[in-house]
Amino acid sequence: MSHQSLRAEGVVFGYDDIPVLAGADLAIAGGTRIALLGANGSGKTTLLRCLSGALEPQAGRVLLDEKPVTYGRRGLRHHRQNVQLVLQDPDDQLFSADVRRDVSFGPLNLGLSTVETAERVDDALDLLGLTDLADRPVHQLSYGQRKRAAIAGAVAMRPCLLLLDEPTAGLDPAGVDEMFAALTRLEEHDTTVVLATHDVDLALAWAHDCAIVLEGRVVQGDPVDVLDRGDLLAAARLRRPWVLDLAARVGLTRDADAAPLRDIDGIADRLRGRHTPAHDNQPAG
Ligand SMILES: Nc1ncnc2c1ncn2[C@@H]1O[C@H](COP(=O)(O)OP(=O)(O)OP(=O)(O)O)[C@@H](O)[C@H]1O
Ligand SMILES: [Mg+2]
Structure with missing residues (x-):
């Protein structure tokens, strides 16, 4: 798998009469770890959904490897093979009877053979440390295990870019460590990870690049610079x-x-x- 870049260029999006993104720019170079921060309601999830193709910008555009995303069936199918979004709440994403069937859903839906699907599912379960839980009913998993199962479902699609919405929220400290061990294994498989988080310490320690959503736009830069700007942090309701x-x-x-x-x-x-x-x-x- 090779790295691909993803970029939001002047993205505008609002829900009915609620404006959220007002010309958001974000550049994700392949192989770069990006942390997306911002206050509750600032638009992080909305931006991730635009980047994933789930929402079509009302103005501006999203580019994969500098080619604009197209929103017809074929265009979106191509985009989703490359870019996968994992929602914050795993229960919004898991719906099959057991873990293996859930993780198989995406690849089978792509039309892959049962043999190739099984191989991808085994790999994804291994990467997320879920092999021993493959046959467990989803509802019997802990919250942290369900979060990893939801990510495994996305990983089985073998995307170049994985967008994770608050993957560590609600996890205990060991669960956070397990999540980062899994993310490191994914990077070794050339997957670029973007994660939305409220955890400034984690963003500073982990990310190569930090993006703060504020007033519908994005301020992006080196985490040590961006997370040291008192004015920006206060406006975004973050601490240093x-x-x-x-x-x-x-x-x-x-x-x-x-x-x-x-x-x-x-x-x-x-x-x-x-x-x-x-x-x-x-x-x-
Ligand atoms: N489906 C929707 N319909 C209407 N308004 C929505 C919808 N989803 C989000 N919003 C509104 O859009 C704004 C941005 O929401 P979004 O979920 O993108 O923020 P966020 O930065 O992810 O917040 P959080 O940190 O709480 O997850 C909020 O004002 C929210 O109420
Ligand atoms: Mg959110």
């Missing part, structure tokens, strides 16, 4: 990640040659680097 807060309080500045200030490892490295020479210079005894 604790790593950047701590770095500011102890006077650590960005340094291209040092560990990036993205997570506890980065900040620990920088603090060690700052203090070790001082200790080394202490007079002996």
